[in-house]
Amino acid sequence: MKKHVILDLDNCIADDSWRIPNINWQKANPMERYHDYHSLSAWDRLCNARIAHDTRYHHVIFTARPVLYRAVTEEWLRRWGVFHEVLIMRNNEDHTPSVELKRRMLQWLPEHYGIELSNIEAAYDDRPDVVEMYKQQGINGQILSVHDVCAYTNPNKEAA
Numbered sequence: 001m002k003k004h005v006i007l008d009l010d011n012c013i014a015d016d017s018w019r020i021p022n023i024n025w026q027k028a029n030p031m032e033r034y035h036d037y038h039s040l041s042a043w044d045r046l047c048n049a050r051i052a053h054d055t056r057y058h059h060v061i062f063t064a065r066p067v068l069y070r071a072v073t074e075e076w077l078r079r080w081g082v083f084h085e086v087l088i089m090r091n092n093e094d095h096t097p098s099v100e101l102k103r104r105m106l107q108w109l110p111e112h113y114g115i116e117l118s119n120i121e122a123a124y125d126d127r128p129d130v131v132e133m134y135k136q137q138g139i140n141g142q143i144l145s146v147h148d149v150c151a152y153t154n155p156n157k158e159a160a
């Protein structure tokens, strides 16, 4: 039986570095702050294709992108030939931090998708805190990233 591999999108298999300047830090609401950034994801190039195209595994995609961008995300995956069984996205206006969000997504696999956690070969994400969460859940978490630009902290603010 084929095992499953969990993949993140932004800065894991999608190179989002070029659109990070489109994050609008003036906006308090994350849906508005990241709207242009997410909208532009159609033009990302695929990275880490060796893992994204590995047909030995079924792919499960966990992304913190809101479902508002589902159509563009599915089309991007299709065009780059990233076959996947499951794509789970953040609900619109759900501002749960990524670690907790992906912990919940992980629990949904056995509950709603018939995928047992024991059948997951590995889980890839660019964020060390998310990878640590996977490890705590008994999953083989692996850091996989494209670049070192952070999309979660305002570059215009001095570090405390």
Ligand SMILES: [Mg+2]
Binding pocket: 008, 009, 010, 011, 012, 125, 126, 127
């Ligand atoms: Mg990411």
